[in-house]
Structure formats: C-alpha cells, structure tokens
Amino acid sequence: GENVEQHPSTLSVQEGDSAVIKCTYSDSASNYFPWYKQELGKRPQLIIDIRSNVGEKKDQRIAVTLNKTAKHFSLHITETQPEDSAVYFCAASKNNDMRFGAGTRLTVKP
Amino acid sequence: SAVISQKPSRDICQRGTSLTIQCQVDSQVTMMFWYRQQPGQSLTLIATANQGSEATYESGFVIDKFPISRPNLTFSTLTVSNMSPEDSSIYLCSVSQGGTNTEAFFGQGTRLTVV
Numbered sequence: 009g010e011n012v013e014q015h016p017s018t019l020s021v022q023e024g025d026s027a028v029i030k031c032t033y034s035d036s037a038s039n040y041f042p043w044y045k046q047e048l049g050k051r052p053q054l055i056i057d058i059r060s061n062v063g064e065k066k067d068q069r070i071a072v073t074l075n076k077t078a079k080h081f082s083l084h085i086t087e088t089q090p091e092d093s094a095v096y097f098c099a100a101s102k103n104n105d106m107r108f109g110a111g112t113r114l115t116v117k118p
Numbered sequence: 119s120a121v122i123s124q125k126p127s128r129d130i131c132q133r134g135t136s137l138t139i140q141c142q143v144d145s146q147v148t149m150m151f152w153y154r155q156q157p158g159q160s161l162t163l164i165a166t167a168n169q170g171s172e173a174t175y176e177s178g179f180v181i182d183k184f185p186i187s188r189p190n191l192t193f194s195t196l197t198v199s200n201m202s203p204e205d206s207s208i209y210l211c212s213v214s215q216g217g218t219n220t221e222a223f224f225g226q227g228t229r230l231t232v233v
Contacts, residue, residue: 009177042221051210051224052161097160104149104214106222108161 010035012100014109021088022117029112031098032080038100041074041081046111047094055096056083088116120145120213124225131201131232138197139228141211146191149214152184155227156207164209167194201232 011034021027033041039060044052058065058072058081065072069088074081085092093116098109121144131137141150150167165173165186173186188194198205211225 040220051226053224054221057221104220105166106151107163110160 010038010100010102010105010107012098012107012109014098014112016112017110018113018115020115020117023088023090025088027083027085027088027092027114027116029083029096029098029114030080031082031100031109032078033100033107034079035100035102036076036079038102040101040106041072042099042101042106043072043083044097044099044108045094046097052097085114088114090116090118092116119221120147120215120223122211122213122223122225124211124228126228127226128229129231131230133202133232135201136197136199137201137230138195139209139211141194141196141213141225143192143213145215147213147215148191150188150194151212151214151222152186152194152196153210153212153224154207155210161210164196167196198230201230203232206230206232 014031042057043055045055046052056070056072058074069086071084095111095113097111099106123142152164153161155161163176164179165175167173167186167188169188185197208227208229210227212222214220214222
C-alpha cells in the first residue's frame with residue numbers, strides 16, 4: 009500500500025520567513041496530493057492540492073510542487089504569519105484512497 | 119463543499135462499553151471514510167463506509183471491533199465496541215464528493231476517552 013513520509017516533524021520560523029515541508033510517496037499510481045492544515049482542537053482543512061498532471065500550483069502565499077519522477081512533493085509558505093502556526097499534513101491519493109503523512113508542527117514566532 | 123455534522127463531539131466512557139458515532143452530511147456523497155487520530159499523531163484510516171454493503175477495513179481494524187453502517191448516501195455510523203483505554207483517541211469521519219481524487223472534507227471529530 010501507499011506509504012507517505014513527511015519531514016520535518018517540527019519547524020519553527022520567524023515571522024516573515026519562508027517555511028518548506030517535504031513529503032515522499034511510494035505508490036507511483038497516486039495522482040492527487042492535498043495538503044491539510046489542522047489547528048489545535050479543530051478538523052483538518054484543505055489549503056492546497058495538486059494533481060499529477062501539474063508540476064506546481066500557487067495560491068497567494070502558499071505553493072506546492074510535485075516531482076512525479078522522484079515521487080516527492082513540497083509545500084512552500086512564504087511571508088509566514090503567526091496564524092500559520094498549526095500542524096500540516098500531506099497526503100497522497102489514488103482512486104479516493106487517501107493516505108496521510110505524519111504531520112509537521114509549524115510554529116511561527118512573532 | 120460539504121457540511122458534515124459529527125456527534126458526539128466528545129465522550130467519556132467506561133471500559134467494556136460501546137459508543138456509536140454519527141456522521142451526517144448535508145448532501146449526497148459517494149465516499150465516506152472513518153479515521154482515527156491519536157493525540158499528536160497523523161490520521162489513520164479505519165475503513166471506507168460503503169453504501170448498502172459491508173465496510174472495507176484497513177489492516178489492523180476489524181468489523182467486530184469497529185462496526186460501521188451506511189444506510190444511505192448522507193449518513194454513516196462508527197461504533198467502537200468493548201472499549202479499552204487504548205481506544206482513547208479522536209475519531210473523524212471524512213467525505214469525498216465523488217469523481218476521482220477530489221477534496222476530502224472532515225467532520226469536527228469525536229474525542230473519546232475510555233476510563
């Protein structure tokens with residue numbers, strides 16, 4: 009089955025700096041890669057996603073890149089703000105079977 | 119987007135008892151899933167709830183322990199049976215609107231504590 013690895017497990021940045029979270033997946037048939045943000049005590053919320061026919065996608069301060077050959081994808085957050093502090097999960101999906109990475113706890117220090 | 123109502127939001131239960139968690143969606147959805155999230159951990163898929171047929175369980179999860187119902191396209195239940203303290207966790211339902219690989223929406227979760 010699909011195995012998703014996510015790094016780092018914790019990340020602390022200064023407000024205004026960039027944050028990068030990386031994931032790898034094992035199943036080359038996976039073709040949908042969402043990123044979720046989970047604030048303490050709340051449900052995971054989709055922040056951006058990318059499909060396998062696209063190499064990069066951007067939405068304001070958030071971008072995701074996908075390298076299908078290497079089977080890895082990354083989340084980039086620029087100009088971080090304290091409200092970006094949360095746990096971020098990557099996922100890889102095939103036929104709606106979605107598997108999650110272990111999560112990255114991002115702390116943005118003001 | 120789908121609006122998901124999951125209840126109860128939290129419960130404290132005695133070991134050996136069972137708890138049924140409900141997930142109601144405001145629209146018909148093709149796929150419904152149940153996840154477990156232990157404190158500070160990732161989301162682990164328990165099973166896919168299939169409408170009109172038996173759920174499909176992931177390795178390590180069995181129907182006797184986690185029976186699931188899905189009587190229609192908007193509702194599902196997960197029962198945690200014969201609970202032990204190890205079952206203390208957050209349980210989340212998730213839905214996908216259909217098609218291939220679309221966004222998954224989550225319920226607010228049920229925080230279960232077994233004492």
